[in-house]
Amino acid sequence: MLYEKGQRHWVAFTLNGKPVSGEAEPRMLLVDFLRHEIGLTGTHVGCEHGVCGACTIQIDGEPARACLTYALRMEGREIRTVEALAGDDDALSPLQKAFKRNHALQCGFCTPGILMTLDAWLKTNPTPTEQDVREALSGNLCRCTGYAAIVRAVMDFVKERRHA
Amino acid sequence: MAFRHIGTSPERVEDAALLTGRGRFMDDLPVPAGALHAAILRSPHPHAEIRGINAEAALALPGVAAVVTGVQVKALTRPFIVGVRSPIDHYPIAVDRARYVGEPVAVVLARDRYVAEDAMELIEVDYAPLDVAVDPILAMDEDAPVLHTAHGSNLVSERTFNYGDVEHAFASAAHVVSINTVYPRSLASPIECFGLIADYDPHEDVYDVLTHFQGPFAIQPVMAMALQVPSSRLRIRTPPDSGGSFGVKQGVAPYAVLMAVAARIARRPVKWIEDRMEHLTAAGSATNRVSTLEAAVMADGRVTALRWDQVEDVGAYLKAPEPATLYRMHTCMTGAYDIPNLAIRNRVVVTNKTPTGLNRGFGGPQVYFPLEQLMRKIGNVVGRDPLGIIRRNLVRPSSMPFTTPSGGVLDSGDYGALVEQALLEGNFADLEDARQRARRAGKLYGIGYAACVEPTISNMGYITTVLSAQERERAGPKGGAQATATVAVDPLGGVNVSISSTPQGQGHRTVIGQVVADALGIAPDVVRVNAELDTGRDPWSIASGNYSCRFAGAVAGAAWRAAGELRTRLARVAAAKFDCPAEMLDFRDGKIIHRENTNIGIDFKRLAGEGHWAASTLPPDLPQALSVTEFWSPDVLQPPDDEDRINGSAAYGFIFDFCGVEVDRATGQIKIDRYISAHDAGRLLHPAMADGQSQGGFAHGLGAALMEELAYDADGGFLSASLADYPMPTACETPSVQIVHRQTASPVTPLGAKGIGEGTTMSAPVCIANAVADALGLEQIDLPLRPAKLAAIIEVRRL
């Protein structure tokens, strides 16, 4: 199927567990589509060339940069954004709580991307070392915290989950 | 003062929203109907005449509403005023000449950013390239290409200062030790780039800009004058959240003016979101500086005089508030040391590079980089280790408050004690052992130090030090810095606070909640804090904003005073009620209770509400007990005197860092073994947040030391336009710092707090550089400490 440039086309996928659809030109970045077509502004734009990680979301359970994905490519996929982490009653997830307890954010702009990377990665890496955590975070830049509190929060989360 | 909430580290009220994606940053906010989206066509040339701009094809593209050029903007604006008297016209867009790569040349307004960028590609600009001046020393040559022909040269300011008797000190010195350094450009670059929504009302002749401008709001009248309106007709509003700034979002000001004019021309609101490539190229920069520093040294290592020669490169224009980077530190050019004689020669130069501005550390790194390397060098000359030299020269606690030769007043601190505490808690002995062991094993390992004072709460008059005393007298004195806070009670007894501090992640709303809770004896969750600023509605001053670490000392102090005044009034209301002296009433646990008879009392909420509901029952001489607005300016901030002495900041923190670093022989890569930073920032209002500032400040300093440089080639071409070319440290490159605390209250601020936030950015570059120089056996080293550079040194010196 050819989707003509310069025209908007429908795309439908599952977003945070619910079906969504909207219109996009072929060149529309997924992050722009999520933010402005769908209206979920939790995913942020930091660089548009795949380095800073602020736009990290999950596609079919894997962390991915939404600035390097074009909206129409997501037909039929399962997308998760930061808005999926808290419960329907707005209760913070255990990872979010660990961040809050440990002051792992300051301006909060990089935070959604970091949470989405960790949420996926911790599922397959349940008992990381500090160095493992730092390497997992190497694709997410933060300019406020110096990463120290973020790493502490993750180790705190891991410890808490082990005891649970 | 004993506090219940101040000095603790509660979870932040800001966090839940930010963690769940409910932050409200500039690009998240609703856009006015009909708004156009802007894209900026920028000069690819560092220096070129603009002969013509043909936007026909761009305008013909469907979805494009307008193309705005410099000629149109010039017709509606005046150039920005600058800190020095000189005919340098700085508009927010190039008019007949582009003077740096990335300078705006045309603004496209279209239905969305995608189309706007398409249109940009269709604009034809006829450039005639000119010769460039890139190096600041060469730019001062007689035959250097001149950027601003009306001014006639690239040297835009030269001032000399002499305090004490420098000549005599050098003449009687046992040694004269000197150092030459070149400090490179970098940018503290937040993850959120600039953004704004601008509009113009032609009927009331009012510009309205919603943007995360961080202050200082001394720039607001600069913007207003550029727009040819009084301050009251430029309404600046800030969004609820700002994604980091570190000084950089002072640089959105010229863009606010540009887009405000664009909105006026297009007769529609304009939204502009800067992208990362624009940001790295043209948002701003720390100044690069060439310094020569000489010290007159006695045989025992005591320094009796410093002679500075600083050549400051501010880029293509003196963007307001420059040359503030150079003068911010004027007040403490002797650093943490008791050096009685001081001479300074300052030259400010323009070059074909991005105009500079506020950037975390703001002049501190450029001063401590030569100074702390010189202290190490003095050690070598005199035959003492650098630590000994530092200890010998530190200001003594008995001298506090200590007046520096240039008029700075270091308010408090026992610097020597902090050094000893740091060495002990940071296990310095272990680091020395590590160095010994490493060297025995043939490794390249070094230890470095840095001792710095961190000036906080800027004196708005310090920039006038660049003028002569006569010029200052003509212009009128400038000094002081008003922080504002309003504390009010609502009809149900809740407390609402608004502050003019434009936070960008520093947790102001949480900390003010703690402060006001302690002032009024209530729980922090009864206090709601709003930090959004609206110059059309809120109390503000030219000092408003969040820069130079003013929050903890000045803004929190103003909130404390406002809440204290409100408490005094409420106490009078209760005293009248209970027919007892107001001094007998305690505010605690959400109640106002008689100290001797706890049966006499009333809930805070109830009493507070009475001001609304029962105004008629208030004591007749009490005007109201509903709302108090406090403007607080530290007494110690006066204009410069006739001898060019100025106390540039109100409160000074002290930082002492040391670290152990290994340099990999094969690759030249640096591995930081341990980094310890000791900090006295007065009373810490929220210790965990203070630590966060130290860690974050360190990361910026580390980046500048190791890998961040906004680089230009010899022809003025810009080399760092993407995050691949301008690498910022990730979690793998940023070790955790061991932080050592000491709290010596400031006598100057209401809560005894000083600022904290720029200190480790000032100290880390030179601390790491000193360690690397020690590892490689060098007298000194320049930044950035890239692996290739260190490997070349290792190779050449056969290390």
Place this chain on the structure above:
Amino acid sequence: MKPAAFSYIRAESLGEALDALEQYGEDARIIAGGQSLGPMLNMRLAGPEVLIDIMGLKDLDRIEFTDDGAMAAACVTQARFMGRLELPRAQPLLHEAMPWIGHVQTRSRGTICGSLANADPAAELPLLLGTIGGVVIAQSKRGQRGIPAGDFFKGMFETALEPDEMLLAVKFDAPKPGSGVAFTEMAERHGDFAIVAVAAVADQDGVTLGLGGIGPKPIVKRFDGLAERDVKAVLVGLAKSLDPQSDPKADAAYRRRLARELGLQTVLKAMERRHAV
């Protein structure tokens, strides 16, 4: 930084993708993971008329480990391949080296074939293919052909693929019995493209050494019968013979140094890990 406009084909069959390639030729780009192409599109450094999306093609999802080697079809992501249990024994060099590639987010989307087709001189996968040996399967409407690894990389971002060809799969040769492998990379930051990357395979007959980040394509040298005591001299000589590029991060002299120092470390490590059969 928004891309210039392009049309988009979501290929539902290999034939559809090949038809489009034939029709549009150089005006079309295949997109799989998008990790290399995305930044170029967003920065308007690439401006194809048409993007052909092959990620939906089910058949191109295959991974096979045989005695012959390891095969990854065009849509196999780096993360999926790295997660295979067979990998450490079947492809020890890839197992060691692939964690150096990019970041969690890029490996989950980026494909092995995509990285090879992109042929970035500083990327790890082209170097690894060159060092390990193997063959690239190119497919067009005209037919299918195998291009040996040594002939595939032509220059900076340039491969032997014709405009109407796409990369269908790659096959990495199986390591010879008893081989030892080693990989190392020097980059300013974790996950960056390499300034210099070194891959070494020490088999019973000698050593294959691959250098990445030097010049426009991977440099692969074979040293038959190389003895441990001669490694240093060989690498000193090799480094001297190189003509690396200079850029703001690293000049030619530094790259030569890295080739020599890291080459020495890596070759010796590979030899150490070699064992008798």
